[in-house]
Ligand SMILES: Cc1cc2nc3c(=O)[nH]c(=O)nc-3n(C[C@H](O)[C@H](O)[C@H](O)COP(=O)(O)OP(=O)(O)OC[C@H]3O[C@@H](n4cnc5c(N)ncnc54)[C@H](O)[C@@H]3O)c2cc1C
């Protein structure tokens with residue numbers, strides 16, 4: 040049976056369908072900005088949803104993963120994939 | 128027919144480009160010819176490490192001068208190719224590596240490298256990202272790195288400004304001597320004529336010297352490099368291991384480059400075609416052993432570059448025996464570091480200026496057999 | 506999982522890969538099918554991600570049939586396996602839930618499908634702007650639209666498919682913005698005549714959109730998307746047949762919260778470029794394609810390409826190509842005689858010719874127009890990973906970069922984690938336009954491993970220093 044589960048993005052509690060990929064779950068929960076680009080610092084979100092463009096990179100429980108290639112489970116703590124402190 | 132050049136340099140890597148730049152600046156009509164684009168072989172794809180920890184001991188005086196030239200590139204080359212000075216560390220995880228570390232540090236110190244042994248705690252003060260499991264370390268104040276992929280852009284600007292004629296996408300097929308000149312044959316183009324000739328073909332030098340009837344075996348190494356995507360700052364030194372199988376650094380843009388001379392598959396005819404997965408995993412495990420925080424990064428790309436080596440593993444830089452006005456430059460270990468200096472040395476010799484340090488006479492390497500034929504060209 | 510040997514490895518379980526694997530396996534070829542996703546199906550027959558109740562489209566039914574057929578076959582299907590390297594003759598390295606592993610086989614069928622082309626415009630990097638292909642994935646796998654109110658723009662048959670999908674999923678479509686004119690669509694009719702089913706479906710889609718009151722702007726392009734306090738503002742303008750803005754043409758703006766945009770599909774050549782097989786530039790579809798013979802063999806012995814990876818011709822062609830490639834493998838491995846092979850291949854080839862005719866017409870509709878590249882503003886980002894603009898690309902071109910790999914070295918365009926999959930086509934087109942050269946001269950990014958970024962923790966696994974196999978030390 041489809042199941043709603045709790046998870047979080049940058050500490051903000053959200054809910055989504057277990058089994059969805061994180062990119063879709065975040066989009067459905069209204070979170071579109073997944074990271075800032077490293078050089079221009081522009082907001083970015085999922086773009087291709089097929090594991091190609093790498094725009095949806097986030098931290099999932101401390102590991103760097105493609106949101107569109109990672110399945111949502113209850114309790115996941117997701118953080119924005121922005122990389123701090125690098126030069127252009 | 129167009130007027131002959133004063134000099135034609137064949138091969139636009141760091142060796143050929145530096146030689147050509149100094150000759151052009153000295154007023155010679157200079158042609159720099161490459162079968163591809165400038166600095167897209169070893170000189171554009173190497174690790175850009177300016178380390179003395181991995182340099183052949185006898186080449187250390189050359190490497191120290193080359194390193195300084197890279198750091199001063201904005202002044203003499205006109206563009207910053209990303210050269211940065213950093214501390215350099217070489218570490219040991221096992222007693223055997225510690226012995227090697229001590230022995231090698233002493234040998235390099237004898238040639239003038241300011242390498243000193245430090246405690247693991249001191250090493251971690253220099254490089255906080257370092258694994259606490261190391262048992263010994265050596266530190267060198269003179270280290271650093273260059274962004275190798277910018278080499279061609281920097282040299283191309285300088286060469287154009289110096290008035291050199293750059294002939295990219297000009298594969299040389301052979302060289303004839305006629306009327307005191309060299310006629311450099313280029314597939315699909317008229318021959319390029321020049322009074323002097325410099326061969327600077329990297330791993331392709333064996334075939335090039337064959338054009339002139341000289342047989343000099345050149346070994347080809349297929350070096351693997353691995354780069355991560357950008358990550359938060361996890362290290363600030365150039366880091367190696369006593370056995371020379373790791374070279375590790377993080378650029379300002381956050382990417383981490385992992386090298387150390389692990390081999391892939393390729394040859395001069397095909398280039399570096401294929402990484403060996405087990406060598407990738409080995410190289411990356413070694414890197415993560417040194418800097419544990421690398422575990423949070425992702426490998427973005429693995430590539431292979433071709434490095435040349437002579438029979439005695441020392442460079443060939445100087446006039447070719449028995450052929451007037453022809454010179455060779457190449458097969459320099461850690462040749463990217465010393466390249467800007469080596470090219471200047473040869474240019475000084477050609478311009479009848481006293482070179483600052485001795486050249487490396489190619490005559491010692493010429494084998495008696497008749498040369499490889501033209502068919503062997505790449 | 507270490508170095509398991511088999512006869513054939515197929516990479517990608519879309520319609521092409523699945524058909525190829527089943528065909529070869531049915532002829533006694535031991536076959537392993539590797540797929541990154543959790544289920545077979547590929548783009549068109551994508552499986553739903555959840556057990557949520559979703560509309561049952563014809564694709565869903567065909568996809569379920571395909572998955573059932575695979576399950577009933579002797580093909581060993583391995584899901585969740587990301588292929589990251591192909592080396593030797595042939596070692597295929599994967600990263601899966603259990604970590605790294607590899608397969609070894611004398612034959613390899615590459616069926617990795619297509620990527621979407623999106624020609625840059627200001628605002629294409631904003632969150633909420635997604636590819637048309639991405640929109641189909643959201644619709645098929647998750648039953649959701651990209652937003653509450655979506656503008657659908659670009660070129661080709663995905664436009665109508667996405668717009669109708671959004672309407673059916675309960676979303677709103679602000680407008681469909683098509684580069685092509687009705688006249689250009691009409692010119693495809695002869696080629697489409699062989700597929701009355703699809704023609705009827707297309708007509709049904711249009712009717713559905715009209716019924717929903719969705720404006721359809723033909724001969725229009727998306728000029729820019731800007732962020733507003735409540736969402737996105739998409740501006741569209743009329744263009745000529747070369748995709749150039751018509752001077753004085755009236756721009757129209759739409760307030761939306763999502764934009765789905767795409768300019769056609771291009772073969773995914775990651776694996777074939779890695780393997781250094783010969784590629785050719787197809788001016789009709791404006792794409793690079795691996796050179797293939799009638800058995801879908803590449804120029805490298807033992808490597809075959811089936812489906813979109815060889816040229817985007819649609820799902821029917823992909824399945825037929827897969828079967829033909831499977832037959833060729835069986836022939837080459839000695840499981841079929843030439844006579845047996847030819848008898849079977851003959852019929853498939855005739856069907857393929859019909860399917861390909863339709864596919865080629867669609868490919869032409871998806872081909873980018875030169876004016877689209879010319880219209881990219883100087884400060885627009887071309888390489889999303891590294892934020893490289895058109896101006897930076899042209900500055901490097903002016904300094905002497907004539908070929909994409911030199912461009913990449915001088916600007917980092919294509920050096921980020923996507924390795925040029927998104928920007929490569931545009932960068933090459935801009936270079937060719939700048940130097941008035943051609944796409945053969947501007948070339949292709951060199952293919953390297955890993956085919957997708959590899960998390961270092963997964964690649965290395967847990968290990969001790971003594972577990973590292975070290976080569977001999979470097980000389981002093
Ligand atoms: C992967 C790798 C990592 C390295 N890391 C370091 C490092 O960290 N630090 C360091 O100091 N050194 C390093 N090196 C060594 C260093 O890169 C080389 O010593 C140096 O770049 C060699 O320069 P070159 O000009 O002799 O050769 P190349 O740069 O190879 O230039 C030779 C040129 O000749 C051209 N050519 C060949 N045939 C023809 C023909 N027929 N006609 C016309 N042109 C032709 C080629 O196209 C090429 O451009 C590394 C090497 C590699 C491969």
Ligand SMILES: Cc1cc2nc3c(=O)[nH]c(=O)nc-3n(C[C@H](O)[C@H](O)[C@H](O)COP(=O)(O)OP(=O)(O)OC[C@H]3O[C@@H](n4cnc5c(N)ncnc54)[C@H](O)[C@@H]3O)c2cc1C
Pocket residue numbers: 516517518519520521522523539540541542546547548549550586587588589616617618619620637638639641642663666770811812813814817818819820821823956
């Ligand atoms: C979004 C979209 C919608 C489309 N809709 C239609 C349509 O309605 N009708 C039509 O005729 N055509 C359509 N097309 C064209 C369509 O892609 C093809 O005709 C058909 O799906 C091609 O089949 P394929 O097997 O070649 O590739 P795909 O279906 O794309 O399958 C490729 C498979 O390979 C896998 N893969 C790729 N790389 C790796 C790797 N490194 N490791 C492991 N697995 C990998 C992918 O996950 C995927 O499952 C569409 C294309 C797209 C992108």
Ligand code: FES
Pocket residue numbers: 062084085086087088089090091092093094095096105106107108
């Ligand atoms: S959205 Fe492109 S890789 Fe996830």
